[in-house]
Amino acid sequence: MQHDAATYLQFIEDEERLRTLRRRLGSILTIAVAGSCVSWLAFVGGSPLIVGGCLLGYLFGLSLVFQSQNRASWAREEAMFEQLDIDPDLLDGNDVHRRLLLAAETGKFNEVQVKKMTGSIRGQDEKGFTGGTYDDNPHAAHTRRDITESEGAYDGLEGDLRRSEHLVNEANERYTAVAERQWKAAEAKDQDLIEAGVERLGDLVRTDWFEKNAKDGAVDELMGQGQKE
Numbered sequence: 001m002q003h004d005a006a007t008y009l010q011f012i013e014d015e016e017r018l019r020t021l022r023r024r025l026g027s028i029l030t031i032a033v034a035g036s037c038v039s040w041l042a043f044v045g046g047s048p049l050i051v052g053g054c055l056l057g058y059l060f061g062l063s064l065v066f067q068s069q070n071r072a073s074w075a076r077e078e079a080m081f082e083q084l085d086i087d088p089d090l091l092d093g094n095d096v097h098r099r100l101l102l103a104a105e106t107g108k109f110n111e112v113q114v115k116k117m118t119g120s121i122r123g124q125d126e127k128g129f130t131g132g133t134y135d136d137n138p139h140a141a142h143t144r145r146d147i148t149e150s151e152g153a154y155d156g157l158e159g160d161l162r163r164s165e166h167l168v169n170e171a172n173e174r175y176t177a178v179a180e181r182q183w184k185a186a187e188a189k190d191q192d193l194i195e196a197g198v199e200r201l202g203d204l205v206r207t208d209w210f211e212k213n214a215k216d217g218a219v220d221e222l223m224g225q226g227q228k229e
Contacts, residue, residue: 004084005109011080012101015073022069026062033058082164085113 037051081088088096103109161169187193187200196209204210 004113005104005107008080008084008100008104008109011076012097015076018069018073022066026066030059030062078163 033055037055040046041048041051080086086100100109100112103112190201192209192213193199193201193204196204196207198204198207
């Protein structure tokens, strides 16, 4: 938990160092290029339009470089969010970075992490899990709301899957396929299914095989084997 907070703080520090370095380097290069252009016009001469065009071309190229570096910084930040189980869309407010930084510095970083937030806070959500508490007498001031009034309010709320969600979905599909193959292979080798003349466990359940082969204490024996393993 504290390790995740320290990792995020180190990431912020490294990114800020890179941004400072880029700004200083860009300022130095801009001053150097502008000074060279002025010196060229003052001592060598030439068309101001050509020199101005070169200066504008340099500034345009510099802006492209900064945009590319910003995109790389966003990609690193997104990778860091995925690593630390942080979903910015679930954080209220626009100043996400300030909230994350405050949480990391105050020892409350687990409250902004999806897995830990779900486990530690969901049980206290008044709109979620009730913990066995029931209220058969709703407050008289709470009027009933027709559900048709909310039709369309949540359309498009899910949106497209992120890269991490695509990976999880793909992994689940692969695990499902592997589990299905293993299950079919186990059924094909099961001696009870072979003796009963059926291919699937569900078909065996529909027969009277379990009644004919009932054994006292079978459940206790099976549970004892599981504990030994």
